[in-house]
Amino acid sequence: MASISIENVSKRYADGALAVNHVSLDVADGEFVVLVGPSGCGKSTLLRMIAGLEEISDGRIVVNGKVVNELPAKDRDIAMVFQTYALFPHMTVERNLSFGLRLRGTPRAETERRVREAAALLRLEPLMTRRPGQLSGGQRQRVAIGRALVREPAAFLMDEPLSNLDAKLRVHMRTEFARLRERLHTTTVYVTHDQVEAMTLGDRVCVMRDGLVQQVDTPEQLFLRPRNIFVAGFIGSPEMNFAAGRIENGELRLGSLRFPLPAAAVPAASEGKPVVVGLRPSDIREVPGKDTVEMRVQVELVERLGSEILAVFPVDATGVSADSVAAGDGAAIMAGGESRTSFTARLDASTPAAAGRPIPLHVNPAAIHLFDPATGMALRQGGT
Amino acid sequence: MLAPMVVVLAALTIYPFLANLWYSIRAVDLTQPFKQGFVGLRNFTSVVTGSGFLHSLTVTIVFVVVALALQLVIGFLVALALWRPLRGSRIFTTLLILPFGLTPVALALAWRLLFNPSGGGINVLLAHFGLPTLDWTASDALALPSLIIVDTWQWTPFVVLILLAGLMALPKEAFEAAAVEGAGFWRSVFYVALPLLRPLILVVVLFRGIDLFRTFDTFWVITAGGPGNATETLNVLLYRTAFQNLNFGRAAALALIMLVIVLVVSQPITKRIVSPRERR
Amino acid sequence: MSPATGRLLRTVFLTLFCIVWVAPLFYTLRVALADPIYAQSGTPPLLAAITFENFAGVFANAEFMGALLNSLIIGVASTILVLIIAVPAAFVCATFEFRGRANLEAWILSTRMLPAFVVVLPYFILFRSVQLLDTMLVLIIMHTVISLALAFFMLRSFFADIPKETLEAANLEGAGHLTTLLRVALPQVRGGLIATAILVFIFSWNELAFSFTLAGGAVKTGPVAILGFIAFQNVQVAGLMAAANLLIAPIAILLIVAQKGLIRGLSFGAVRA
Ligand SMILES: Nc1ncnc2c1ncn2[C@@H]1O[C@H](COP(=O)(O)OP(=O)(O)OP(=O)(O)O)[C@@H](O)[C@H]1O
Ligand SMILES: [Mg+2]
Numbered sequence: 001m002a003s004i005s006i007e008n009v010s011k012r013y014a015d016g017a018l019a020v021n022h023v024s025l026d027v028a029d030g031e032f033v034v035l036v037g038p039s040g041c042g043k044s045t046l047l048r049m050i051a052g053l054e055e056i057s058d059g060r061i062v063v064n065g066k067v068v069n070e071l072p073a074k075d076r077d078i079a080m081v082f083q084t085y086a087l088f089p090h091m092t093v094e095r096n097l098s099f100g101l102r103l104r105g106t107p108r109a110e111t112e113r114r115v116r117e118a119a120a121l122l123r124l125e126p127l128m129t130r131r132p133g134q135l136s137g138g139q140r141q142r143v144a145i146g147r148a149l150v151r152e153p154a155a156f157l158m159d160e161p162l163s164n165l166d167a168k169l170r171v172h173m174r175t176e177f178a179r180l181r182e183r184l185h186t187t188t189v190y191v192t193h194d195q196v197e198a199m200t201l202g203d204r205v206c207v208m209r210d211g212l213v214q215q216v217d218t219p220e221q222l223f224l225r226p227r228n229i230f231v232a233g234f235i236g237s238p239e240m241n242f243a244a245g246r247i248e249n250g251e252l253r254l255g256s257l258r259f260p261l262p263a264a265a266v267p268a269a270s271e272g273k274p275v276v277v278g279l280r281p282s283d284i285r286e287v288p289g290k291d292t293v294e295m296r297v298q299v300e301l302v303e304r305l306g307s308e309i310l311a312v313f314p315v316d317a318t319g320v321s322a323d324s325v326a327a328g329d330g331a332a333i334m335a336g337g338e339s340r341t342s343f344t345a346r347l348d349a350s351t352p353a354a355a356g357r358p359i360p361l362h363v364n365p366a367a368i369h370l371f372d373p374a375t376g377m378a379l380r381q382g383g384t
Numbered sequence: 385m386l387a388p389m390v391v392v393l394a395a396l397t398i399y400p401f402l403a404n405l406w407y408s409i410r411a412v413d414l415t416q417p418f419k420q421g422f423v424g425l426r427n428f429t430s431v432v433t434g435s436g437f438l439h440s441l442t443v444t445i446v447f448v449v450v451a452l453a454l455q456l457v458i459g460f461l462v463a464l465a466l467w468r469p470l471r472g473s474r475i476f477t478t479l480l481i482l483p484f485g486l487t488p489v490a491l492a493l494a495w496r497l498l499f500n501p502s503g504g505g506i507n508v509l510l511a512h513f514g515l516p517t518l519d520w521t522a523s524d525a526l527a528l529p530s531l532i533i534v535d536t537w538q539w540t541p542f543v544v545l546i547l548l549a550g551l552m553a554l555p556k557e558a559f560e561a562a563a564v565e566g567a568g569f570w571r572s573v574f575y576v577a578l579p580l581l582r583p584l585i586l587v588v589v590l591f592r593g594i595d596l597f598r599t600f601d602t603f604w605v606i607t608a609g610g611p612g613n614a615t616e617t618l619n620v621l622l623y624r625t626a627f628q629n630l631n632f633g634r635a636a637a638l639a640l641i642m643l644v645i646v647l648v649v650s651q652p653i654t655k656r657i658v659s660p661r662e663r664r
Numbered sequence: 665m666s667p668a669t670g671r672l673l674r675t676v677f678l679t680l681f682c683i684v685w686v687a688p689l690f691y692t693l694r695v696a697l698a699d700p701i702y703a704q705s706g707t708p709p710l711l712a713a714i715t716f717e718n719f720a721g722v723f724a725n726a727e728f729m730g731a732l733l734n735s736l737i738i739g740v741a742s743t744i745l746v747l748i749i750a751v752p753a754a755f756v757c758a759t760f761e762f763r764g765r766a767n768l769e770a771w772i773l774s775t776r777m778l779p780a781f782v783v784v785l786p787y788f789i790l791f792r793s794v795q796l797l798d799t800m801l802v803l804i805i806m807h808t809v810i811s812l813a814l815a816f817f818m819l820r821s822f823f824a825d826i827p828k829e830t831l832e833a834a835n836l837e838g839a840g841h842l843t844t845l846l847r848v849a850l851p852q853v854r855g856g857l858i859a860t861a862i863l864v865f866i867f868s869w870n871e872l873a874f875s876f877t878l879a880g881g882a883v884k885t886g887p888v889a890i891l892g893f894i895a896f897q898n899v900q901v902a903g904l905m906a907a908a909n910l911l912i913a914p915i916a917i918l919l920i921v922a923q924k925g926l927i928r929g930l931s932f933g934a935v936r937a
Contacts (some may be wrong), residue, residue, distance in 0.1 A: 014761070053832050073835040080836050086829030090851040099847075100837035151837070385752035385841065389812065390768075392749055393775050396783065396809045403786030462681055465674040476678055479686060481926055485919040486689075487870045489887035490908035493894070494692040497901055505691050537685065545927045549935045587934045598779040601872045605891065622781045627877060632785055639782040646777050654770050654777075 002064045002077075002154035002187050003029045004050060009059035011045050011211075019045040021211035022059065027155075030185045033216075034202035036192055036234070042211040043191040047157050050189060052076050063154065079148035080157040083164065085140045087132040093143050094119075094128040100151045118146040121180075138169045145180070155187040162197065170194075177201055195235055199223070207231050229276060229376040232369055233322030238281050238310060240369070241343040242325075243317040245277040252277065252368065255316035255339065259293050259365040270370070270379055276320050278369035281310065284345035285362045286353075292362035299353050300342065311345045311353045313361075325376045401643070407636035427637035437638075439613060440621040443528060447617060448596040451532045451539075455592060456585070458536070459543030464573065466544070467551045477548070480541035488538070492605035495534045496521070499606070521607050524614045531615055534602055539595075543588055550584040551577065590653040597646065618642055696905035718906035728907055731889030738800055738885065739868040742807035746864045747857070749808070750815035755845050757816075758823035759831055769817075773932065776813035780873035791878060798879045806878060807868040814867065814929060815860050821933025822856030822925075823849060859925025862918045869915060886911045 004027040011020040020042040027033045035043045048054040050061060052073030060067050068076055079100075087096050097118060101111040119125050122142040132140055141161060148156055162170045162177075174197055181188070181201065192198055198205045199219040207214040207222065207230075214234075215227040226232035232240050245254040247270050252259040254277050288294065297313035319341030345361055353359055370379040411423045431437055466473050483491070498505040499520040507517040521530045554577060562572040578585075600619050603609060609616035609624070616624075622642065626635035696719065698712035722728055757765060787806070788797070796802045826849055834848040850857065875885040884892065890907050919926065927935050 051832075051836055053835070072840075073832070074838045074840055076836075078836060080833065082829045082833060084827060084829050086827060086833040088830055088834070088848055088852075090854075099834070099839075103838045103843065147833075147837070385756045385845075386768075388749045389753035389772070389816065392809060393772060393812060396812075397771075397775050397778070399790075400783035400786040403789070404782070407785070407789075462678065465678050465681075468674075470671060470674055470678070472675075473678075476682055478920065478923065479682055481919050481923050482689065482916060483685060484930075485866060485926070486912040486915050487887060487908075489870070489872050489890060490692075490911045491688075493890065493904060493908050494688055496894075497695065497905065498688060498691060505688075537688065541685065542927075542930065546931055546935050549927060584935065587931055591931065594777045598777075600780065601887075604872070605894075619779050619781060622779070623877075626781065626785050626788075632789070635781075635785055639785060642779060643782050646779070646782075647774065650774065650777050654773050 001029050003027060004155060004187060004189070005062040006046070006050070007060050007062065009046070009049060009061060010057050011042070011049060011054065012057045019211055020049070023208075023211070023213050024059075025206055025213065025216060027187055027189060030187055032181050032188045032190065032201060032203045034190045034192060034198040034205045035208060036195060036198040036205060037208035037214075038234070039193060041208045043193075043208060044159055045211075046208075047080075047159050047189060047191050050155075051078055051080050051157050077151075077154045078157060079151055079153040079155075080159065081144045081148050081161045083160040085132070085144040085164075087140055087143055087147070089132050092129050092131055093124060093135070093146075096132070096143055097124075097146050097150050100147070104151075114150045114152070118150045121149070122146045137165055138173065141165060141173060149180075149184075153186070155189070158188065158190045160191055160193070162192070162194070174200060195237065199235075207234060209234075225378070226369070227378055229278065229322045229325045229371040229378075232278050232371070232378070236280055236282075238344050238346065240322070241279045241281065241315075242320040242322055243277050243315055243341050243343070244274055244320055244373070245317060245370075246274050247271055247370075252365065252370070257293075257295055257315070257317075259363070259368060261365055261368075270372075274373055275379060276325060276371040276373050276376075277317075278371060279343065279363065280367070280369075281344045281346040283363060283367035284343070284347070285364075286347045286351040286359075288362045289364060291366065292364045294360050294362055296358055296360050297343075298358050299355055301355055302353050304349070307349050309347050309349055309351060309353060311347055311351070311359075312342050313345065315341055315343050317341060320373075322376075325371065325373060404636040404639050404643075407633050408640055410633050412632035412636070423633065427633045428641070431634055431638045431641065436613065436616065436621050437618075440616050440618045443615060444597065444617040444619075447528060447532060447535075447599075448593060451535045451596055452589065452592055454532065454536045455540045455543045456588065459540050459588075460547055462540070462544045463547035463551055466548050477545065480544055482541075483538045484542040488601040489605055491538060492534065492602045495530075495537075495602075496606045499530055522611060524611055527607050527611060527614045531602060531606060534606065535596065535599060538602075539592060543592065546584060546588055547581065550581045554580050586653055590650060594646065594650055618645075692905050693909055695902055696909045698902050700900045700902040718900070718902045719910070721903050722906045722910055725907075727884070728886075728889050728893075728910075731884040732886050732910070734800065734883055735869050735886040738803045738807055739865045741800075741804045742811065742868045743861050743864045745804065745808040746811045746815045747861060750812055750819055750860075751850070751857075752842075752845065754816050754819035755823050755849055758820045759826075759828065759849075769820075772813050772816055776932075780810070781877075784874060784877050787874075788877060798881045798883050800879075800883055802878050803875055803883065803885065806874040807871055810871065810874070811864040811867050814932070815864050817932035818860045818863065818925065818929035819853070819856065821928055822853040822860075824933075826852050856925055859922045859929060862922035863926065863929045866915055866918060 006023055006025040006027075009020060009023050010018065012018050023042075023046060025033070035046065037043055045054060049056050052068070052071060056069050060069050062068065063076070063078075088099065091099065094115060097115045098111050101114065106114075119128060122145060124139075124142055124146055127135060127139060127143075132143065135143065141164075144161065162173050165173060178201060190197075190201060199222075202219055204216055204218055205222050206216045209230055215222060215231045217225075217227075222231060222235050226235060229242070233242070243254060245252055247253070247261070250261055250271075252261050252275075285292065297315075299311050299313050301312040303310040303312075316339055318339050347353060347361075351359070371377065372379055408427050409422060409424060411421055411427075466476060501507060501517070501519050501522050504520070506520065510517050519526060521527050558576050558580065559572050562576050567575065598619060599617070600623070603615055603617060603620050604623075607615045609620040618638070619642075622635055622638050625631055625638060694710060697714050697716070698718075699715050700718065757769060791797050791802050830848055830852070831844050834844040839847065869885075870887065871885070872887045872891075876888045876891065879885070880888045890904070890911060893904055893907060
């Protein structure tokens, strides 16, 4: 068991690229932390630094109160599950599982017991004498997890362990992970770029972008109170709707729409200034509720998902992309452009929405997110 | 874990280099053991101005260039023939590995017999078809071409296999695109395959070039540099200077000159082979 | 030209090429099997009677058989030494990034370029002074040295093909670099290791320049011994060819066994075939 503390850690590769930029993150003993972020944001790099596979350029990593910067990987007592599984192709499943224990000189009976337990847990018993080449993707994946389990390491590191599986198997393995997590309560850092994995597995989720930590929070908080426009856009599916708006007299103007904002919620400095408005598809309802504002929209397109539908409708405001604001081009985008964009609403399947048909939709102004167009930071966090 | 390798190779390169330097500026002549001592650059001047040097240099260059050109051209043609699927091509490729792996001394002996003007296999064959027989290795004019034939025989298959591997690895799309543009087979070979194979051809040129420069066994067994000194390459000259004339000082000077030639010629290509390792 | 005609032409061309290329080998074997008197009688060897007498003669020749045994011992010993030295070095260069690696490799490659006689002289003087000339040991040392670069590059290219994550996984499982090499990396390149060993052995077996300048008196290798035969004027060509065939027969077998790694090795890993 271990707590891991990442203190101001940076990684600069030999070619000068700054892959991880002054990251700090505390992982408590037994906690399951998920790292998410777009491709190339430095997740693997950070994980590999924790493992000891990559040198730390700056800052320090502390495990159980001990600085491990100079400790070689083999002595860190950390197990890792690789995206490619990295099973030893020349060893049977059984030998793969027991490799670490044999190296440590664990007594034979003990080794066998632990291997047997892990095999039972992961239903690997019928496969023990096979080699990795003779296994399916999902089976290899389970062996890789098993290899990490048997050692009962201080912590698990997992780098996109499910990304090589097909969609169905991935869902299945995700539940397996959730079950294991409940059972073992071992400190875990788990990398993924699948936000469903992040939200379902993590005690806390750390969102990264370009080597920088954007926000570390519980899944609920991340969803309800994103600290900035990047996190808001990254978490949630379908993506949050963004458009340029303006605050006047305590009212939010979004094209021709007006939303009264509670006085306390309006930051004084934004009065009369442009803001980026963020509205989650799931916060747009087909039925009115307490304090909701009605908007009449002309549905352009309907996507049916079974129990729900996604309705796309135009809004007469300038569209904004979360990425460009996050990248610092927000102010320019707000200034011009066509004042028409599309919003998506996630509605109950029974809603009588059809392309070309006007319907009334309802939004609670309290659910609206507002962001500073220049910095991308949340001005006020929505959420009901 | 690198240390043993570095130490052993340092011994291979640095010690002989320094020792050669040391001997090259001294008179070390085993036939005149009492005339030892510092002679400055006299060994170098006597090597370079000696009658044998320029001749040997010419012989070496002719041998390297002609043999290399022959092997590349024939090798490329055979590789092209093997490129697209063909029944039995595995037998061909297996046969092809024999000549360049088998003991050069044994093969050279076989060729010596084949070239033998009286009763050798080649002349018997020529005579059988009523063709004029030739003196081959016994004549000044034909000795070097004969040796070029031997080396081409021995090493063209190696060139074939390397170029074949390169051809097989070429992206099919490039040729399909060329075909769509209306290029025929030979055009697509010249304008698509050859440019793509350039790095590999460089590899062949480097390794074959160096090995041709170093060839000794074939020369020694078949002609021993003769007749006269018609096939005396730098390598043979060096051997004679050192182990027949026992003039170690002069041999060391010649060795250093050859070393400089090898390094200067090979350096640019060596870099290209070592650095692009991120292909995986 | 139709595809069928093309295939036919290619087959004809390749067959001709192979006939020309195999003929000298066949000729050698045929002479070795010919009744020795054919040479005097003026019969073309192809028409001479077949006999195994020449081979029997070579087998009975204690000196030549002794030389083959020397070659075997020197070959095996130097192959083992080469692997012991080159395997760790190749592993390090294939899996770790460190400053100066490219230069180090260029230097290793350049050691392969030296003509034997450029280095043989200093060695001759050195080994003479320690009275090692004409011993097995001196040839074992030299044959080790000449194959190091080859083995290094060949092994490096095989090691580079191993998925890096398996080595990292071994590391995390608690294996040091040496353990990783022995228990995880080497088993994954077994084929490449065997091919390398075979090639190194072949190089030793075939080597002439060092074998007859640094030894060749009391200690003769196969190639040196066979060269000795032609010094005798009255040697029978048939017997000589039988000896030559005996010298190349084991190599032919090894070549066919190792054919997969051969081109990769001889091109120093530049060609992955
Ligand atoms: N060995 C390396 N040398 C130089 N740059 C590297 C190296 N490895 C990674 N990088 C760079 O560092 C950045 C972060 O890479 P990293 O692999 O950590 O991303 P990631 O978040 O894991 O992405 P993905 O989700 O695609 O796996 C990238 O821009 C990448 O190009
Ligand atoms: Mg990654």
